[in-house]
Amino acid sequence: MRKAYHEELDRIAESLVEMTHLAASAMSRATTALLDADVHLADSVITADADIDARREQIDLLSFDLLALQQPVATDLRVVVTSMRMSSDIERMGDLARHVAKVARLRYPASAVPPELRGTFREMGSVAELIVEKVGSVIARRDVEGALEVARDDDAMDRLHRDLFAQVTSSEWPHDTETAVDITLLGRYYERFADHAVSVAERVVWIVTGEWGDEAGGGHDEVADTAPAGA
Amino acid sequence: MRKAYHEELDRIAESLVEMTHLAASAMSRATTALLDADVHLADSVITADADIDARREQIDLLSFDLLALQQPVATDLRVVVTSMRMSSDIERMGDLARHVAKVARLRYPASAVPPELRGTFREMGSVAELIVEKVGSVIARRDVEGALEVARDDDAMDRLHRDLFAQVTSSEWPHDTETAVDITLLGRYYERFADHAVSVAERVVWIVTGEWGDEAGGGHDEVADTAPAGA
Numbered sequence: 001m002r003k004a005y006h007e008e009l010d011r012i013a014e015s016l017v018e019m020t021h022l023a024a025s026a027m028s029r030a031t032t033a034l035l036d037a038d039v040h041l042a043d044s045v046i047t048a049d050a051d052i053d054a055r056r057e058q059i060d061l062l063s064f065d066l067l068a069l070q071q072p073v074a075t076d077l078r079v080v081v082t083s084m085r086m087s088s089d090i091e092r093m094g095d096l097a098r099h100v101a102k103v104a105r106l107r108y109p110a111s112a113v114p115p116e117l118r119g120t121f122r123e124m125g126s127v128a129e130l131i132v133e134k135v136g137s138v139i140a141r142r143d144v145e146g147a148l149e150v151a152r153d154d155d156a157m158d159r160l161h162r163d164l165f166a167q168v169t170s171s172e173w174p175h176d177t178e179t180a181v182d183i184t185l186l187g188r189y190y191e192r193f194a195d196h197a198v199s200v201a202e203r204v205v206w207i208v209t210g211e212w213g214d215e216a217g218g219g220h221d222e223v224a225d226t227a228p229a230g231a
Numbered sequence: 232m233r234k235a236y237h238e239e240l241d242r243i244a245e246s247l248v249e250m251t252h253l254a255a256s257a258m259s260r261a262t263t264a265l266l267d268a269d270v271h272l273a274d275s276v277i278t279a280d281a282d283i284d285a286r287r288e289q290i291d292l293l294s295f296d297l298l299a300l301q302q303p304v305a306t307d308l309r310v311v312v313t314s315m316r317m318s319s320d321i322e323r324m325g326d327l328a329r330h331v332a333k334v335a336r337l338r339y340p341a342s343a344v345p346p347e348l349r350g351t352f353r354e355m356g357s358v359a360e361l362i363v364e365k366v367g368s369v370i371a372r373r374d375v376e377g378a379l380e381v382a383r384d385d386d387a388m389d390r391l392h393r394d395l396f397a398q399v400t401s402s403e404w405p406h407d408t409e410t411a412v413d414i415t416l417l418g419r420y421y422e423r424f425a426d427h428a429v430s431v432a433e434r435v436v437w438i439v440t441g442e443w444g445d446e447a448g449g450g451h452d453e454v455a456d457t458a459p460a461g462a
Contacts, residue, residue: 067298067312077298077299081295084315088319171407177408181396184416
């Protein structure tokens, strides 16, 4: 019984790590679809999001059964409760990749991203992929140091996001408002993707140390707040 | 012991309902701050968000202790696990009200909303307030019928959101891109606010019936997906 129990806990962690791989792949393909105006790739991201959702449901059912049948305490309880939250964050990351793919799809055969912003989006895509892969290894190894790195990568994403806003809201913006709207939403999708990654990393810190890396979660949205300033 | 236990469960539900009142008040005041360019009101919303965050933390600690000490099963377990998720949704609604207030603050002494869009934002504010108040009563009464109403109110919000996008992305948009960016983000904040309300209502349905009102959660973002089309 106890052995099966710890195997279940391991299975939950493995599923979470797999979810991070799926989210990384989704965001990476969504970025390519966006930059290359590749509608088939965009469709594949949109379709594959159901897999991420299904994983999340699986993890939630497993966690719920563990709570009901095994009544874990102390660290194990923290792990189970936190896993349900991490699955929710990672599922949301999948949604955000899907949103990016949908914008790519919407503007096909054109690209939603003007030439001079391609570099910024390529970089946002790279940071997004890097950050979620790191989160996977943070979960797998319960790596508190790695969790701090994730916060630093999020700072890089915030900088890119601010740059983007500065360009869109500049008086020299040379494109129409439809493009500005697309860029605004796309920027927010990437930024929120990274925010959720930080949130997952912090939950791992909480499992290991019983303390939040930051104040009590949910506060990773400050750049979005100030970004409309174009600062 | 058992009596104390059910009192704790009741306390969690009451705290969730109080959170919905705080979120309703935050969004209502944020909307007024936005339309009247009232920077003091905006600041009060931004400051008060810490109260909502604190409530969430309190509910989470209470829920966690209940899980650890009382090891609830069946419906009680569903209630506790789901409460932690509802607190997270409502806290996020508070964040979104804060985002609206921050845009108001950013554009002060001007209003971020051009005259011809004031009516739409006033309506979005009303729907947001209505929907979160309904969610409070859905939680308090475990009201499955009320939960369906919440979904209908969300449809109204989606329509307003689509109208807004049609205007921003129209070739006749008479304002600068900074305004377009503000309106895009503001529209998304209101729409996400309503999405989280639906999510809370569905969780209540799950507590009562063991079934999701919709497919397994997290799917309430489709309008955001299509909105950039200006459809």
